[in-house]
Amino acid sequence: MADVEIKVENIVASATLGKSLELPRIAPALENVEYNLEQFPGLVFKLKEPKTAALIFGSGKLVCTGAKCIEDSIKAIHMTVDKIRELDPEIPEEFEIKIQNIVASANLGKVLNLEAVALDLENTEYEPEQFPGLVYRLEDPKVVLLLFGSGKVVCTGAKTADQAQLGVQKTKERLIELYLIEE
Amino acid sequence: RLRKWQRKIRISGATERNLAFALSELDRDSSRLGLPRSVRESASVVYRNAVENKLIRGRSIEGVVAASLYAACRRCKVPRTLDEIADVSRVSKKEVGRTYRFLTRELHIRLPPTSPIDYVPRFASELNLSGVVQSKAIEIINQAMENGLTSGRGPTGVAAAALYIASVLLGERKTQRDVADIAGVTEVTIRNRYKELTEQLDMGVNL
DNA sequence: ATCTTACTTTACAAAGC
DNA sequence: GCTTTAAAAAGTAAGAT
Numbered sequence: 001m002a003d004v005e006i007k008v009e010n011i012v013a014s015a016t017l018g019k020s021l022e023l024p025r026i027a028p029a030l031e032n033v034e035y036n037l038e039q040f041p042g043l044v045f046k047l048k049e050p051k052t053a054a055l056i057f058g059s060g061k062l063v064c065t066g067a068k069c070i071e072d073s074i075k076a077i078h079m080t081v082d083k084i085r086e087l088d089p090e091i092p093e094e095f096e097i098k099i100q101n102i103v104a105s106a107n108l109g110k111v112l113n114l115e116a117v118a119l120d121l122e123n124t125e126y127e128p129e130q131f132p133g134l135v136y137r138l139e140d141p142k143v144v145l146l147l148f149g150s151g152k153v154v155c156t157g158a159k160t161a162d163q164a165q166l167g168v169q170k171t172k173e174r175l176i177e178l179y180l181i182e183e
Numbered sequence: 184r185l186r187k188w189q190r191k192i193r194i195s196g197a198t199e200r201n202l203a204f205a206l207s208e209l210d211r212d213s214s215r216l217g218l219p220r221s222v223r224e225s226a227s228v229v230y231r232n233a234v235e236n237k238l239i240r241g242r243s244i245e246g247v248v249a250a251s252l253y254a255a256c257r258r259c260k261v262p263r264t265l266d267e268i269a270d271v272s273r274v275s276k277k278e279v280g281r282t283y284r285f286l287t288r289e290l291h292i293r294l295p296p297t298s299p300i301d302y303v304p305r306f307a308s309e310l311n312l313s314g315v316v317q318s319k320a321i322e323i324i325n326q327a328m329e330n331g332l333t334s335g336r337g338p339t340g341v342a343a344a345a346l347y348i349a350s351v352l353l354g355e356r357k358t359q360r361d362v363a364d365i366a367g368v369t370e371v372t373i374r375n376r377y378k379e380l381t382e383q384l385d386m387g388v389n390l
Numbered sequence: 391a392t393c394t395t396a397c398t399t400t401a402c403a404a405a406g407c
Numbered sequence: 408g409c410t411t412t413a414a415a416a417a418g419t420a421a422g423a424t
Contacts, residue, residue, distance in 0.1 A: 007415090009413090011413085011414095012412085012413075014404070040410055041411095051413095055403080061404055061405090063411095066412075128335055128336060129297060130399075131418080149335040150417075156415090374391090375419090
């Protein structure tokens with residue numbers, strides 16, 4: 001069977017800089033920043049290119065969201081950290097970055113009868129009164145998929161693009177096995 | 184042994200107090216929703232099961248009562264929407280839905296999604312529509328299901344559109360506003376659904 | 391009536407309430 | 408559990424035009 005094509009839509013990555021940060025001093029010196037301790041302990045910093053948003057914490061850890069590929073996510077983190085380093089030269093050049101979550105979309109190419117899928121497919125939740133998508137939890141790879149009547153799919157929880165691709169691939173194969181979609 | 188005895192009494196006392204509170208809460212919500220006694224009993228069974236399996240931890244009694252009622256309504260085929268449940272209880276729609284999913288998962292209750300058909304009798308009677316119109320609406324809904332026109336759509340919207348179409352076809356016309364208000368959806372939703380239904384099913388008539 | 395904006399669901403990290 | 412961020416899917420809603 002031809003491999004299903006997936007499109008990575010969002011990547012969440014975290015980084016540990018190894019040195020605590022003085023947010024109250026850093027915040028006013030940066031552009032595109034939001035910092036409201038009452039609201040959220042992190043400083044929100046947005047980049048236009050790559051279009052991402054970073055959450056920076058006093059502990060020296062940060063979270064980067066919005067990138068469409070791992071390269072951009074890493075690039076965005078370095079651009080963000082370089083900006084902070086201008087205000088705090090003590091920040092190490094090397095630090096750990098970890099991809100925490102990848103969200104991808106795909107199209108099975110066939111419409112789905114969700115009420116039938118809900119009956120035959122295991123580990124699903126389908127509550128059209130609340131949300132139009134059917135939630136399917138796969139154990140291997142450990143990802144969660146949202147299946148729609150149109151045949152479009154969203155896969156989240158993956159750590160790598162391959163995991164997301166495999167998740168969609170397995171889902172499609174399982175649906176074919178159960179005669180829920182044609183081959 | 185004495186201390187253990189006292190402790191047991193104290194705990195069972197609290198347990199019974201909680202159960203009494205839960206049941207009165209359940210009665211209050213049920214009467215506001217106009218539910219038959221059979222549904223209240225079904226809900227109390229779900230609630231007791233939740234207690235026996237210690238599923239109340241970290242959750243409010245009101246929330247579990249509301250979720251038990253929601254589940255019972257669905258099981259008994261006299262559905263109430265999450266909005267209707269949330270309106271009579273002091274629990275948000277989000278929490279009722281979340282608790283419902285938790286209970287059904289933990290108690291291994293597997294209820295199929297509510298069929299639009301289950302809403303037909305209630306909506307029709309509130310609209311004073313005849314049994315003939317109800318039958319026609321059900322026929323339309325069945326056709327819609329066979330043609331994949333219900334996947335992902337809210338059951339109330341589908342039921343509302345089917346009733347609206349049936350009322351027009353059989354000369355008991357109701358306005359979209361009337362149907363929308365009773366079904367708890369907007370006129371836009373009814374319009375979207377009936378366009379879909381009339382275009383993809385051959386109803387033979389035009390509205 | 392149609393457009394725009396926004397909220398529902400999924401996953402995930404961060405620090406603190 | 409919540410708060411904040413990002414993004415997709417499709418349905419529904421609300422306010423504006």
